[in-house]
Amino acid sequence: MDKCNGCGFSNVASIAVFSSAIFVVSLILVRLLYVIYHSRRPLSKRASKPVSTLIILGSGGHTAEMLNLLAVLRKDRFNPRFYIAAATDNMSLEKAQLFENSLATENATRVTDTAQFMKIYRSREVGQSYITSIWTTLIAMVHALWLMIKIRPEVILCNGPGTCIPLCAIAFIFKLLGIRWSSIFYVESIARVRRLSLSGLLLYKFRMADQLFVQWQQLQRQYPRATYVGRLM
């Protein structure tokens, strides 16, 4: 008898656990579908206030392309601006700083009021062993999370480097949890003519980017959800 009672109770309990698990999972799924559905649609309300903007810089050519884009965006709308580059990349932040300095002298403002520059740990350096890269990836993820909690950007602009993946993934999770709705814009590098880069492909496949721009028509034909915008360089 006792034995049977016990198993009856555990049955009920397991059914309860099971159904609540299904409930939670479907709740997450519904939220996920809602976020994915709304992510690719233009924001419904007219923007009137400036939007805080996170700009993720990569090395060499990537930074040149990003600065070309920033040059034509209205700086009073995309304000304040947070620049992030890999900790090992000194050149990119330097170039962004030069860009912001020239803007500041043009408008007689101070750079510190409109822009901030930050570095992010990379999960793996070229040639690093896989064992140690487990540890460094963990550190990089925590660091990315910390930066994203601090910034909570409304707009993310990125164009290629691997550093944008953890940041965009965290932004996407923030969207799911309702912490912050950021619009993610990804501009694939002009160097990508026939295939998306790994970063571009991840953002495309997992539908993390609100808009994914490509600079070559043949690339758009391969990835129909991308938007062709012509050459930036």
Added chain:
Amino acid sequence: MGNDEVSDKEKRVVFVTVGTTCFDALVRAVDSNIIKQALFAKGYTHLLIQMGRGSYIPSKSEGNGSLAVDYFTFSSSIAVYLRSASLVISHAGSGSIFETLRLAKPLIVVVNEDLMDNHQSELAEELADRKHLYCASPQTLQQTIAHMDLSSLFPYSPGDATPVAKHINSFLGFPDD
């Protein structure tokens, strides 16, 4: 080409750049006699090599009836060298490519076939198809130099970021300017 009437005293520099990469195969190729002779035959007088992180050291030469050769590792700005060049031979990095094209300099891009992720050849090949530059490998560079006709290249018109900006603005609900 129209080099025939160029006087002996006129300096015609070929500038070779590998950016921040290590591309010994290219440095070794341009330092070979066969390529130096091909360049000299085309009317170039000087060869300046930016060799980056490579370990192969080219042999300097004063010229005197052949190509004068000089090299350095890095420079904070290669724009000065690009401007003074009559021909640029570059690695396939997009930074070097567009900097050279914007200065309207004839360009041969040499693709580094040793790179693991060789997506860089995509851009060079596309721009070569559009006749903005020549694309070669270290092995084919000599033929490319010998057979190139710089007058058949089309000038490159720089791109424009305003379409992207328009998309972003309208997505976020900012009114058009």
